[in-house]
Amino acid sequence: MSFEPGGVRARDEAALRDRPAREARPPRLGRPRSATAELFSSLSRRDQRVRGEHYLHGLLLADGRKSVRNIALSLGRPDEEQRLHHFICGSTWDWAPMRAAHAGFLDRVCPPQAWVLNAVTIPKDGEHTVGVGRFLDPQAGRYVGGQRAFGAWYASTALSAPVNWKLFMPRHWIDDEALRGRADIPSTVTYESMEQCAADTVLQAARDWRVPPRPVLMDLRADADWQSARRLAAGGLPVVARIAAANRFIVDDPALSRSDRWPMSAAGILDSAKFSRRSVEWADPGGSGGTHTSWVAAVQVRVAGPGLGHHRPLVLLGEWRHGQDSPAQVWVSDLADTAPADLLKLTKLTRKVALDRSLGADRTGAADFVGRSFCGWHRHMTLASAAHTLRLLALQGGR
Structure with missing residues (x-):
């Protein structure tokens, strides 16, 4: 099975940046039996698969922030903006099978040696974006306003990519019914401490995908009680x-x-x-x-x-x-x-992971979602992670 970055690999990055939006065309990401088709195989409707490919291509092509508008413009399809927005924020498709397909592909072409649990602080203000609160950013050494998210990365010396995500939800987002309703937070989502959220990013994926117990690399310098590490160890993960x-x-x-x-x-x-x-x-x-x-x-x-x-x-x-x-x-x-x-x-x-994040996830929209939709955030991050893998394979000359 191939996973062909196609047009992204064939074009020089500078040429892509300089190309007028009206001339942009979606890159050909492979034949129908490619891993891209597998990625979208859980979408039962053809129109959803088309929207998914458009959104994924746009994440690779769009300059600057990967807003829905910029994605539509990069595709030369400005009239697609509303349909793409609905596909991410208003549709009902489940992102979990798509993440499992992404992980399954990586397992075959570049088997991971370990998980790397990566914490991300995304500075944002106000309550127009789901999950925004005030957190202590260990790297900055101060409190910042924004989202706190955790990515579970498959990592090997050849390639690393985020395959699962969790967004820490401050208690007021969970307890405030009006806020919760506007964000369309599912009833199954309950409050978790930040340490629980971090550990469950890996534990959930390892359990649901039934993968071997690989080691988990993590940073505990700011976690005095090591709660997240204890949860991972209790779950059987080194x-x-x-x-x-x-x-x-x-x-x-x-x-x-x-x-x-x-x-x-x-x-x-x-x-x-x-x-x-x-x-x-x-x-x-x-x-x-x-x-x-x-x-x-x-x-x-x-x-x-x-x-x-x-x-x-x-x-x-x-x-x-x-x-x-x-x-x-x-x-x-x-x-x-x-x-x-x-x-x-x-x-x-x-x-x-630090290198690949700078080359991939940071450039394919992992920090760019804006909106109250909890499900929209997860769908966006799922596709941004797949775009990350496509981009890195393109930079490596494909596989």
Whole structure:
């Protein structure tokens, strides 16, 4: 089965940007038996499949923000705007089978090595867009107004793509009946904490698609209680989590001359294990190219109370780059039997996701939905994720 980016691959990106909207034509994304046809196979009506292909093509062609108007103009079909808007926000098609088809395609052509749980803050104001609230943005280090969403990415060194999404819904969006009605939030949607929402993005997909229990890479530096990681571990998914150096553990490693029985900071534990560091060469999947060398130390630890892997052996992993006295990154995982070199290379998939997000999802409309429709947001994100994959395959020359 092929997945042909067709016209997108055949055109130079600069030419696409400069091409007048009235001359734009939808790229040919493959033969009828292609994965694009599979993507839309869950749509029972032909007119829905046509609208789906138009919307997907427009996400690839439209300049700037991927509004419905810009999508219609990029296709040379300005009269399609209302029909496309209804297809996304007013129709009844289920996005779940389409996400499963997208994941199934990636499973066949580029099997993922891990999940990467990616948190996204989308700055927005007011209540004209579903899910808007005020959140602490860990990267910005301040409170911002906007949406908080979580993407579950299939990740390998060759390709990464978001295959499932959840939108955190602040309590007032759930409890306010008028607001809930205007956003057309289904009755099955109840309030979840941000940590529940994050973990369920992966757990829901892994359960519904019955995929093997792949490791989940995630960032816990801003999650003091590790609630999302505990939910993933309880669901049978191995966790590889980046943590703050101040997090505390009890050393439980027979390889050390002394194992302390009181909690120590991760930084302190790794500092005492410097003598055991080993060099590891790794190829950067994040775009810088070439081979890099890091120094790595791994220590068996356990947590003092409830936390990630409370009943499992854990490994604390520190990575140093040349000339550093303190670890550049600190990770903890319940993959205690995995060789430290292999564990380090697995963490580098987060670099691949960061690169592919900048090349794909950030350019195919993942942050561009505006509107109160909860279902509309999910349909838009489903198609934006498929467009992400198409775009990356086009940049790679197709598969």
